[in-house]
Amino acid sequence: MSKSTFIYQKRAHRAPNTLLIESLHYTKKRGSCLDLGSGALYDAKYLLAEGFQKVLSIDHTTTWVQRAKKLASENFQFQNIAVQDYHFPKRQFDFVSAQFILPFLGPENFQPTWKNIYASLKKGGIFSGQLFGNRDGWNTKDTQMTFFSKRALKKLFEGYEVLQCYELEQDGIEAIGNKQHWHVFNFILKKL
């Protein structure tokens, strides 16, 4: 697979995230799954179609509430809250997906959320998501977002086996059409 397929704007319209698809190669258990920053719920639909018994999607915007209601079933739930307000249960999930959401948390919310994700995974559970690197174009002086150096990631990944980690740096276009210098770490981790 081409590394450029992991850049957000390269995704086919309405398709699930490429990294998510890739991550499912590692998820033998299709029990419960947490989908953080779900957006338009394309990943959630894919997870349900792939046989997950329980999918819980969380997003703080009200934009997708109606769509989530249509999808509601005994296998699918949606919570319209911020991830930092979610009460993560301990050792509950076989798979936690956080596609293009964690960089948007400020450091004060990122650190507790990162710990909560780890605690909420079962042993052997899989995490899939992205963080942005220091050289990303959104890393400005007054940024409210969280960025990492490659060295800092090593510490962050303690307690996990790193199954995949792709660093990408290239000029491109962001979701609303502006030019953007991307510096993105895409990774798939397994809780030890």
Ligand SMILES: C[S@@+](CC[C@H](N)C(=O)[O-])C[C@H]1O[C@@H](n2cnc3c(N)ncnc32)[C@H](O)[C@@H]1O
């Ligand atoms: C770049 S979009 C990605 C959406 C989806 N994961 C995807 O890949 O298509 C980021 C999403 O995260 C949500 N989001 C950002 N910060 C959040 C927070 N603190 N709590 C919950 N959702 C958040 C936004 O509303 C948005 O839907």
